[in-house]
Amino acid sequence: MARRKLSHEGTLILDSEGLSKLLADDEQTVALVAEARSRGMEVVISALTIIEAVHARTNKSRLNWVLSGLRVVPVVGDEDARAASMLLMNAGLHGHKYAIDAAVAEAALRQHRPVVMLTSDIDDMAKLCGERVRLVAV
Template sequence: MRIAPVGEEEAKAASTMLIGAGLHGHKYAIDAAVAEMAVRQRRPVVLLTSDIDDMTKLCGDRVRLVSV
């Protein structure tokens, strides 16, 4: 597990990911912040999530997603 701050740069990158995935609104903001952090980690990366569909839209194939 890793805890990391979300600053302005990370928030802007998450916003870009939302736009690229065709998602918008506060409903997806936390997912986008988590996805942004996951994609900038050294590979391999595994992300446990209950929302495979949205996280797939955000992360693509850059992160291995595991449903919980």
């Protein structure tokens, strides 16, 4: 498997699938997170990603351990919600299907650049983030 190179410094943000794969100890995801940290990148997730990724079978001890090593970006309020809503409108998307993706994209756009996102939803995230966030498929 070819290794994907990440930037020096900046931010690595995980969407729901990125967090799920990290929780499952997926080899590729663990390696990408470790590489990001070794390059001085901060690893973050949106608080909404926890809600989206966690389910009844999630190992709560593993979840707590993984979260302890990440910075959780809070959903702050009205201004962030309006910004996420604007991303949806600009992308031609709407509704609950895209709401969390929009909030994650908005959080990504607020991070220290360069920003790289681990996601399984390349198409929608590309529409939401444009070229300001580098997307890596997981």
